[in-house]
Every structure is written in C-alpha cells, then in structure tokens.
Amino acid sequence: MPNRLVVALAYDRLSTFEFGIAVEIFGLPRPEMGPDWYRFAVCAIEPGPLRAIGGFQIMADGGLELLEQADTIVIPGWRGASAEPVPPALVDALRRAHERGARLMSICSGVFALAATGLLSGHRATTHWHYVEQLSRAYPEIKVEPDVLYVDEGRLLTSAGSAAGIDLCLHVVRTDFGPEIANRLARRLVVPPHREGGQAQFIERPVAPAREGARFAPLFDRMRQRLGEEQPIHMLAAEAGMSTRTFLRRFKAATGLPPGEWLLGERLIRAREMLETTRHSIEDIAGATGFGSAATLRHHFRSRLGTSPAAYRSRFAQGAKISSSLSGAPE
Template structure:
C-alpha cells in the first residue's frame, strides 16, 4: 500500500510541478477520512535550491530520505533535457525500483528517470515540446507524446504541468480506489479524470516540404479542403503522372496525399472549433468531412477527444 512518498528535487525545479505532488500527497486530509501519507521532499543538490521561478527553497532531507519511500516523484525543472544529473540520485532511483518502490515523473522529470535507465524498453510520455529530444537522447524507450500519463509497472511518466495531477490521481485511484481519488479531486477542484490526451494541446503548424515540386499543389489544397480531390487530379495540376506525383509528394512531405489532406482538415476543424460559433455539422462541411459523424471519427483518432469536448476545453462549456 502506498504510504510513504518522497519528492527528489534538483536545482531549477519547477514550482508548479513540485506543488502538484505536494498537493496530492502532502496535504493532510485525515479530518475527512482520507488517507495520509508520510511525505517529504529530498534534495539531490544541497539544502538550498533555486527554483525556475527565481526564488529559493530550503530542503531538510537529503537523498537518504528516498530509501524508505514507496513512491519517489521527480518534478520538472529548468533545462532537464540538456543537463547531467547527480550519479547518487540515479543510483537511489534504481535502488528504489529494485526494492519495489514506484517512481514517477512530472513533465521533464522524465529525463532523470531515463538517465537512470529506468525507461529502457518501456513506454513514456513528456510534454510534447520535449518529445523529440527525449527520443533523440534515449532511443531505447518508446515516447508517446499524445497522452497525459503512462503507467508502466513501477514507472509512471506524465506530460506537461497539469498532467502531473492526472498521474498522481491515477496512483491514488489505483491504490485506494475511485472514491478516494474523486474526493481528493473535488477538494482540489479538478476533474478526477480528464478525457483525451495532450494531443489536443499540441501545436501543429502546417508541415514544411522538403522541396518545392508540390508546393503550389499544397497551397491549392489548403484553400480547397472542402472539396473531394483525387491523386490523378492533383497530378494533373502539378503536370506530372499520378505515380511520379505520389512519389514526389511522399519525398517532400513525408506522407501520402490522403494523410496530408486529412491532417489539414483536422487542423482547420480545430481552428474553427476554437474561433467560431459554427455548429459541428457546418464545420464538417467546411473541412471536407461531409458529416458530423465523419468529423468526429477522424477528430477523435487524431486529437484524442471529440469536437464538442475540444470546444469546451478551449472556449468553455457555454460555447459547446
């Protein structure tokens, strides 16, 4: 049973990500019949640490505090994707997993777990802005940038900022059941479980091409996303044979014409859901999906949530 929680801190820690773990596991709610945790923060780099926000915090415990923890949490910090970590901390994390403790990261804290080798062969997530760097540095793990958190046995990783709340509540739910997790969530005034993943928050600019052979066709496509077009029609516009056009398109965009158009239609739908009051049916027509059902199907596959839920997230419940 999860009873003892320690947070491993490094210089440059993010106050919000640290606060997430403190709020879920470090707040005494025993007056409401909720479980209490033996909670502490432990420094890997001396008693005084500077936060990313510019103020300092004093920490009473060193890494020895991790040895008794059932859960060791590592919050995000400044430049964690480009710094080295104390070997003593990495050893402590490895010992924790070896004796049966869980370890969890919030956002870029995942780089610490990866450096300790705890993610080799496992799936992991991180804030979408750090996903490519995590893949580059640690090719032996599988990075999934479109989810809020991933539970891989003793190792839990979460995406950016508030996704740490989702991961912590998931751990509470797993250990103490949904009723306890829901009551803590109500105290925090947050949803006990969020629909979708961080895919809905990822910025997706128009993909750049690796050449200019099909660039004019791409411009035309973006202006006619509501129309049904075939590869043959696009090839004629590009003055190529269909086979040559398909090959050039793949070389310059990294994908097929169908998938490129599908992605751009979803992007347009996102912009319309965020910035207009048009109905989902109207947006389905403007984006070339035809029907609300077709839009919903492709939107859920690409973004991880429904069009109406997406609109509520970005414009509030009244808009939906």
C-alpha cells in the first residue's frame, strides 16, 4: 500500500521521547527512500491545549476522526500507566480502526491504552520492565513478555521502554519496505540496523568504560573478520594480551556478554545479512559464518529468532539487491 498513513496519538502530559520516535521514523520527509514513503499525522485524543513533558504544547493535525483513515496507529506512552483511565472514545476508535485492518502499535507505557481496548487479550505483549508487574496485574489475560524489546502479533505490536520503540519502528519499516531501506534508515539514525524483538531489554553494564572499549575495539574488528573460523578463548586472550581469566572478566565488562555469546550474536547478524542479500545455500552460509552446518544454523535461528533461515530469507530478501558471490567470484 503506497503512502501508508501513520497516525501518532497526542494527549495531555504526552510522553515526549516516545512521541519523538514516531515522528523521527515516520514523520520526517525522506525523499531518498522513494515516492511511497509514509504520510504522517498527529491525532489529538482530547481538546487542547495538550502539554508535553518538557514544558511545551502540541498542535495536532486533527482529532479521533484521523484514526478512521490510519493504516498504522502509534500510541507513544500513556500518562500514569495503569493508574490513568483511557477515554472511552479513544478505546472505541482504536477498536474500530483494528476491525477495518489498521495496525496498532504501542511504545513503552502506551501498552496500557492498547490493553484497555481488550484487543491484547490472549496475545503476547511487552512494556518497559518498570511496568511489567502493573500490566500483568491489571490485565491478567495478556501474555506479558517481560524480557524482550518488542513483540509482533501481526496487527498488534508492543515495545519495551523508550529506545526499544526505535527497534519496533525499524521492524515495521523492515516489514513494509524490506531490509535495505530499514538498514539505510538505521544508518541515518546512527542506531543498530536490526535488534531482534526477543533480545533482552537490558544487560549488565551495557556501556563499556572508555579504556576497555578502546582496548577491545581492534579485537572486535578482527573477530568479525573471521567469523567462519574457530576462535578459542586462549587465542583471543593472547591477542588481547591478557590471561584467560582476566580476558573473560574484561570482555564481559565491555560487552555485557561472554565471548561465545557475543560471537554467536555476530554470526547470526552476518547470517541474516547473507540471507537477505545473497542466493547462497543455507549450508554455504552456515560455513561462512562459523556455524559449521545448516542444522546448527537452523537450531540457533529457531532458538534466538523463532524462525528458520529459509522462512527468514523468504520474508526479508524480497526486493533486496541480491548477490550470488561469497568472495566476488560467481557461485
């Protein structure tokens, strides 16, 4: 559907950061993305003035009637989470939009407004870890996923706190326009191009100390360059000029992960890129990315991503610029 209309809700005491995510992804003109990019509008769910957190006011494009035209509706947070009632008129408008086929997505505490419609009953959903218990108590019929970045249930999508909304919005762009466009947009935003929804919301010490980051950066680059090879811990420790014990401790401090888990994540990223952009067999991709066999690659895809390499390729390679070469030579 060309020129999809995305409508973001605005309300008094609006969550500014979450609203800004919707504007940044869907609301800015992006001629470099082609003629079919999103149209965007802001819907006031109540009479103004609408104050946003941070001391400014929002001037909306229209009221709830905009939801009758929307292809995607973004709920950017919700004031008071479960403590603040959702206006019945908004509940009805969201239900009607969903009935006619609109996609509804919430960022952070916006899940409470979506949950009030009853549409999430029996479905999986997530929110910021701070609100997980509130959501579970208020809506026990929802299958709350407490430790993920976002959940895609078809036309009902929910994200964890704040920045996870960027991941969800990029996931939507990826679904609508394919991986090439989504990756290009991610580069414009200077964010990772694709974090899986099932990734944990937070890790221990996610930001490395400057000294550790500088020390490990060259090693990270070398590890990425040889993903198809065995990389035993003792070899990596020697390259870093550390004992094995010190290396393991400092590597986890710098990345939040043990070396094996970090390598697995990087290998999955490379495998996804190859599935999206090449015609190589799954067996060849498994070998080139260090999984050894197609069976092992399928196992990790299923475990980490909840899908198979073939299904992933079918979904995300459509429209991508496909290469048939591993090293520049014909396959």
